Amino acid sequence: MVKRWTLAPVIEGSIPSSLAIFMRTNSKLLVQKRQWIQEFIREIKNNTSCTDCHRKYPYYVMQFDHTGHSAKTGNISDLVRKTVDFSRIWKELAKTEVVCANCHHIRTYKRAKHKASL
Helix, strand or coil: CCCCCCCHHHHHCCCCHHHHHHHHHHHHHHHHHHHHHHHHHHHHHHCCCCCCCCCCCCCCCEEEEECCCCCCCCCHHHHHHCCCCHHHHHHHHCCEEEEEHHHHHHHHHHHHHHHHHC
16 A cells, blocks of 8 residues: 555644744745745836837736747746746746737737638
């Protein structure tokens, strides 16, 4: 019979205190790292006007559009949520342009229409 790892020792409080402290500290550091990256992304969006219409909108209207020049490895928001290494997020950001939600939808529509005509 294969023994599976469970959270039972954690819940029961039977793990060594040093491990519990490490887990708590590591969790806090990950949360801080994620918050820092989210703030960084928010600043990019707040300080950049739309590539297409050249208007400035609040960060929650702006989106990263992968330009298609190189392979997309993931959505920026997914990479931030997973708290991957910042250098990987930075490389993915380099493959994008900042556009407003309306222009992003227009670009996506045109790409889909173009692919359908091929």
